[in-house]
Amino acid sequence: MTAVSESGAASESGAASESSQPAASQTAPGPGHPAGSWAVESTRLTKRFHRQVAVDSVDLAVPCGSIYGFLGPNGSGKTTTIRLLLGLIRPTAGTHRLLGQPMPAAAARVLPRVGALVDGPAFHPYLSGRANLLRLDAGDRAADPRTAHRRVDEALDRVGLLTAATKRYRAYSLGMRQRLALAATLLAPRELLILDEPTNGLDPQGTREVRALIKRLAAEGATVLLSTHLLSEVEQLCTHVGVMHLGRLVAQAPLAELRAGAVPRAHVDTDRPAAAAEVLRGLGLTDVRTHDAAATGVLGSVAPEKVVAELVHRGVAVRGFTVAAPELEELFVSLTGEGFDVSG
Numbered sequence: 001m002t003a004v005s006e007s008g009a010a011s012e013s014g015a016a017s018e019s020s021q022p023a024a025s026q027t028a029p030g031p032g033h034p035a036g037s038w039a040v041e042s043t044r045l046t047k048r049f050h051r052q053v054a055v056d057s058v059d060l061a062v063p064c065g066s067i068y069g070f071l072g073p074n075g076s077g078k079t080t081t082i083r084l085l086l087g088l089i090r091p092t093a094g095t096h097r098l099l100g101q102p103m104p105a106a107a108a109r110v111l112p113r114v115g116a117l118v119d120g121p122a123f124h125p126y127l128s129g130r131a132n133l134l135r136l137d138a139g140d141r142a143a144d145p146r147t148a149h150r151r152v153d154e155a156l157d158r159v160g161l162l163t164a165a166t167k168r169y170r171a172y173s174l175g176m177r178q179r180l181a182l183a184a185t186l187l188a189p190r191e192l193l194i195l196d197e198p199t200n201g202l203d204p205q206g207t208r209e210v211r212a213l214i215k216r217l218a219a220e221g222a223t224v225l226l227s228t229h230l231l232s233e234v235e236q237l238c239t240h241v242g243v244m245h246l247g248r249l250v251a252q253a254p255l256a257e258l259r260a261g262a263v264p265r266a267h268v269d270t271d272r273p274a275a276a277a278e279v280l281r282g283l284g285l286t287d288v289r290t291h292d293a294a295a296t297g298v299l300g301s302v303a304p305e306k307v308v309a310e311l312v313h314r315g316v317a318v319r320g321f322t323v324a325a326p327e328l329e330e331l332f333v334s335l336t337g338e339g340f341d342v343s344g
Ligand SMILES: Nc1ncnc2c1ncn2[C@@H]1O[C@H](COP(=O)(O)OP(=O)(O)OP(=O)(O)O)[C@@H](O)[C@H]1O
Pocket: 049, 052, 053, 054, 072, 073, 074, 075, 076, 077, 078, 079, 080, 081, 229
């Protein structure tokens, strides 16, 4: 796991630097992409609102080809970071690049290759979903009007709204509105999708559909950066994760690396947790804890069978014994001191 440094004064220059590299990341690029190829990279990106630091010296490194879960509780700075990345607000300090190009200098070249869902586009309530997309497309000078109808219907089809294409927007459910917003990002081919809480407010079916769509888009080659407060979303969808807490990026790593680095913990079900804990400590297990009818500890190099034998030898009745790596939730809680919503 890459823990991002606590210190580091942010550069006062808002100008993009050609040589900037993410300062603290061991994140590997996705398959099929050359080493060091980042779809999003930021260096000490910082945003202050008056005296409040909403984004604090963030070094993001999103590998090309990844689905990067930008995870954090409400108010941790995800949306502000995404707005900074898209050039919707100016950083107080720091620099960033999208698709290898410095922002905001290369915005006109880069942003057409980036699909973004943040705040949602303004849709007209009395127009149908299709008419709304046609209107948006007509406002895009880079879009070819001759192919508009085909592209709009393809985008509607991809988000499962083709059958509701003629319905007025105001009659759409929240889930349908969200999917229409996603469709709007898909009117042109995109190499990078930046999605702020794309499943927020969706019912379970809508959530499944949007997640399947994101997986499909990634399989077709798009890099996806999605913000979420749902750990389960990261576990189901993402190849990489960055964890935000109070405006800081406190961890950033491939998910597989996080899982592999999780140290196994022994869990003893017993009606004598205090006695069991003593045995665990005596054997050299660390971080030993007792619960109502259980004791747990980090195994380290101690063999599980040795633990069971010693418990039995000391007369501690063992009702159950398991060895498991901590859930990701435990890891993140240890980083942020806060729980994550694991529903959905
Ligand atoms: N325009 C603004 N003016 C003042 N403070 C702001 C502004 N935008 C965001 N903030 C503050 O910055 C902090 C980070 O907010 P942000 O919306 O980026 O968090 P978030 O992780 O996206 O949370 P959420 O999921 O609730 O949107 C919050 O404390 C918020 O109140």
